[in-house]
Amino acid sequence: MKKKIEILKKEKNACIMAHYYAPAEVQEIADYVGDSFYLAKVAKESKADVIVFCGVGFMGESAKILCPDKTVLMPDLTADCPMAHMVKEGKIAQMREQYSDIAVVCYINSTAELKCQSDVCVTSSNAVKIVKALPNQNIFFIPDRNLGRFVASQVPEKNIILNDGCCPIHADITSASVKAVMEKHKEALVLCHPECEPEVLELADFSGSTAEIIDYAKASTASEFIICTEDGVGFKLMSDNPEKKFYFPTPCPVCKDMKLNTLENVLRVLENEENKVEVDEKVRERALLPLNKMLELGK
DSSP states (O other): OHHHHHHHHHHHTEEEEEETTSOHHHHHHOSEEEOHHHHHHHHHHOOOSEEEEESOHHHHHHHHHHOTTSEEEOSOTTOOOGGGGOSOTTHHHHHHHHOTTOEEEEESSSOHHHHHTOSEEEOTTTHHHHHHHOSOSEEEEESBHHHHHHHHHHOTTSEEEEOSBOOHHHHTOOHHHHHHHHHHOTTOEEEEOTTSOHHHHTTOSEEOOHHHHHHHHHHOSOSEEEEESOTTHHHHHHHHOTTSEEEOOSSOOOOTTGGGOOHHHHHHHHHHOOSBOOOOHHHHHHHHHHHHHHHHHTO
């Protein structure tokens, strides 16, 4: 399968982009592996005619919004992110009526429709930087309450209004499950994604995006780490640091949607060019504005 994929990539001038949460064997054959911000930048700059995006729905949508002339394929169109839909209808309009100077800051983990109603997109790696850079005092942060709460702790001078959405995978990591691993591995540092609940973040030696967790573990002199994010990141952590040990809470945090990105599905969509991502042109134009603003402010 890997050989066939390589041949088809050359024939079709295609590239494969994979999120850190995709299965290890998919990360192995990907041309680019990263978090949402990195992959959005790479998609926009890519010279490929075809992008196979091994992630979930909003990621493929974002790539198509940024690259309308490219063919964007998803290995499985049912791979979705529940959090991407977690804003109640009318809530954004209500906030705009209530606060005259409000900026709607939209986590990239959201549908194109939500991006259309927002002022700027952010990822977990640049959210603090971008919120600080905005002139607005009032910020409505959608859709993830936990990342919004983390941003609020880092930017106390602004009024961050939280939305009641979350990543089910990160929200299911409990402080009790982390403490159980800490008890077994007393020297291990705890590294957490800010999508985790506040009581989990309180246990962290470091909180940051997936890419920042990877960088921290690599630079650290510590040899053991407890990782509080989706288990797909373990492939990169262990590849970069074969001499270090990494532990995950029990039950292991696994995103079943991300795991739909299999080698079989990658090969099939490359062969047949099926599962094309389509975005209505009017929606694309509106959603492009906050994405471009993210890329500009996140430089």
